[in-house]
Amino acid sequence: MKIVWSWLLELCDLDRMPSVDDGARALTGAGLEIEGVTDLGAGFSGVVVAEVVGKRPHPAADKLSLVDVIVEKGGAATQVVCGAPNVPAPGRRVLWARPGATLPGGLTLSVKPVKGIDSPGMLCSEPELGVGDDASGIIVLDEHDRTPLGAPAQQALGLADHVLEVNAPANRGDVLGHLGLARELCALLGGRVVVPPDALEPDAELVASDLDAAALAAVAIAPDTRAGCPRYVARVIDGVTVAPSPRKLAARLRAVGVRPINNLVDVTNYVMFELGQPLHAFDHAHVAGARIEVRMARPGERMTTLDGVDRALEPGDLLICDGARPVALGGVMGGLDSEVTAATTRVLLEAAAFDARTIRRTARRLGLHSEASHRFERGVDPALPPLAAARAATLLARLGGGRIARGAVDVHPAPRAPAQVPLRVARARAVTGVDLDAAACEDALTRLGCAVAATDGDALHVTVPTARADLAREIDLIEEILRLVGYDKVPATLPPLRAAPVSTADDRPDRARRALAAAGLAEAITFAFQARERGAALRLPAGDRRADPVALKNPMSADQAVLRTSLVPNLLAAVARNRNFGVPDVALFEVGSVFWRADRADGLCDEPVHACVALAGARPAWLGEARAWDVFDARGLAETLLGALSTGAVRVVAGAPAAPVEPYLHPGVSARIQLDGVDVGVLGEVHPETREAFGVEVPVFVAEIDLSKVGAAGAGAPVRQMRAIPRHPGAARDVSLLLDLAIPAARVRDVIDAAAQPLVEAVRVLEDYRGDNLPAGHKSMLWSIAYRAPDRTLTDAEVESAHEAIVARLCAELPAQRR
Amino acid sequence: MSTAASIIAELERLSGEFAALIAPLADEQAIRAAQAQFLGKKGQVSTVMKELGRLPPAERPVVGEAVNRIKGAIEHTVAAKLADLVARARAADLARVVDVTLPGRPHGGGHLHLLTQVRLEAIDIFAELGFAVAEGPQVETDWHTFEALAIPKDHPARDMQDTFYVTDDVVLRTHTSPVQIRTMQAQRPPIRIVAPGVVYRRDDDPTHSPMFTQIEGLAVDVDLKFSDLKGVLLHFVRRFFRRDLDVRFRPSYFPFVEPGAEVDMQCSFCGGSGALPTGPCRVCKTTGWVEIGGSGMVDPDVFAHVGVDSERYTGFAFGMGLERMAMLRHGVNDIKFYYEGDLRFLQMF
């Protein structure tokens, strides 16, 4: 919200006049953050107030005049060439941009010939100074303007001023007008608020004794609507002439970001920005029956708002109706039919208090956000309507030449008593850690307009002004006291140490990250949302829960429409991106949540944390000895990861073209990963169609593991226990086998394990050889089996017996031939 | 018929022959073989020794002495030869020169994401003060995200956080604060937790990302004060930035804390002076202070939602953006870098 500095100061009687920077600093320090201070007159310079002392036609051009101006009484006149049709008679004042002046847009003036006659600068119009849209002529100051000759034009235009951009907290509806900020400034700097006198009572000279507001407007609030509209004040102003507003009033509106329209509309806005109370002006002639009824909309009811839209209403919407029909959507927007126009002469002014939530619901549902609804949503002081109505009536009558009907119609069925809040000083000390005493608390609260009575040394009884609906509890008062005392008075202390409880947080994700980073991979973090197509590239069949992602109702773009169900797509996109940016060799991992629809009472989804590695191109190379990543790297990394999280046995189960592991993996180069017999993930080469969907033209190897299935979280994680280091020598025996190509290594291993020879300590494959010199359809494998007994040195005979038993089973069961 | 003299002469000849034999040999095995050829049970010296028995007893000691002398000589020659071989091998080994200026062979060399590094460090720092890690879901109920934090549906504070909705009652959490609620629902005071995690807001520019990372803190206990909150944050700032930077509070409004404060710390770029040797500090816009998060004392309404007695207990809560922490410490100048998976960025840290 924008605040005009001079306007703010008009509403304060401060003990000491602050600079605008001092004021901004004080407000910011008290939580009313001033996000910027703008010099209103910074748009131009070197333009001064000058008096016309003579004018005559330009000898060479019909439409030009030669104008003599002075900048001090009795001073020498300067002749300026002017093209405007409205050059005033001698004695009136204009704005002269002298040579050297700069105008908005960067133009610097000099002495320039115009149709043969030198013109030192120019006389300015509104658009030339960026202060309005009237391009029909130059600016001519009002006859009663008292700005001295030669003074900067900013003074005459109300631009010798600053605008403060205030970031008002959402709970401070009371500071959405200059008056509220004046209250803050006075509390902070010391001083008294000055309410405009005509807000307390309209200017008596403008009141028409023969017109009675009560006779011109009847107001009723339906009994069931009193919560939604606790107060409604109406005033009537008669004989108004609609005209442009005076320049300074228009300048203030422009400064707070509102476009001036005419005196009638401008006054309602002006008073809203001044006092914080939104107003609405009806054309009295169009208020049927001269009566206003405030009620809730009926089912199926409709009305056309002043933007011309015909709107369907709901029973929660608050309506202002005349004797015949709805004329406004209360606090949100006026109706089309009752709006004031240039022809309006009698005005019915509305100043009402509306319930914040009622207004917010309607404004949100209809997507109608206005300066008025913004204020009502944040709470408007129910004491304000009569003040705002009186103030606006006075301004309107003054500017529009009208008369104010005697009295106001003020319907306020259940006035709210100011809140009474008890405060314990000891509690304030205990919560803040600041050494506050009763006097300091009382001082702060009094400065904010509260009435404070001490009941005993520690307990204060605080009466809160109605403007501060946010101060309802002791803790609210404690914050206010601290705000006034200054947050900089809060010391830095530390809470006493306590023994930490056993952590129950799942540390598997971080252990996985550390393991994979230690293994040489770089960690990526990608968005949890993605384009729907990105998931579709996984080629998952309908019915797979990952093919039906959680969708956002209001995504920012189609690229972020759904939540990921797998980490693979984003990593493939990262592989593609790196390769496009000239990084061909990619070894990335991500550990993060995936999101699966779940049938849960609370509507949430399953969010297991997955770990995924993606490898493309070559491994980190030494000199020229690069080697491409392959599926065994993916498996090795999966084993490294699982080893970091679990003591269980890892096993992979190969897929086959007839039974693919995943549709997004190569059917012949993929496997399920099992830990202690439970599926925990998959690994393999990415299916060419999947990676091509991401624009990756080289093989990519991935492993994705569901960490929620691996080991246990946090304190439940297994703690490895020491085992005895073998003290007796072991012995190894190799066996070379010729076997069918279709027999996987895992099958060989299974047979060895099934032999259950107790002396077997370790089993390794040393060679997997396929070559022309072998019988067709066969391969040769070399296996090495280590034997050891924990309690003795094995004899050759023992080793041979165990080894031969295993080899015999291999040959019989695989089958295989010993080579 | 051998005589003592002829045997001795033969031994002398064998000794000479042995010396000639092993002189060119350069490996231990061949030298041992030669030694066995002369001195072994069936060796040439042994063969000569068989003649010894045929000599008159009086001559035997002379010959025996010669045998021992020649055996000794052979053994000595072998030992010297072997020692020489070892010395040569060592010298040859030490004569090797490898160009160690060639690059190292790559090992390990992975990278935790900068945000992970910062998060883990923050967890460790808060752990020093007794804070344990807590977690909650990212897809969260409206109730945990807003209602229980004193932000009802019709509250203007909802405008402060532009929310992604999954359904009318389920959102992507806009802050880590719902973890406060879940923790207080599950655990009685004393509570001291930090909750790091990703959060989501409909916002996208160089300093805002629709997904970003917060770390939330919550302490609930008897006698906790607003000043304790300040001390905890001061400890964090100094440990994390490794400098004696100061922290200040500014009044601010968050519906779920009261008193509420915006937390500023002295600018880590200019040390709070507002100026750098190269000119004005742009990170803090010359103010010397940068905003790092929001904080405050847990609002009694929040305690009421989770059944904590707000007369008996007080609590404080804070939240900070980890991207911002990393930006301030590592100079990351656009938030988008964190989420692109670009190795050129990831490998910098």
Ligand SMILES: [Zn+2]
């Ligand atoms: Zn700085």
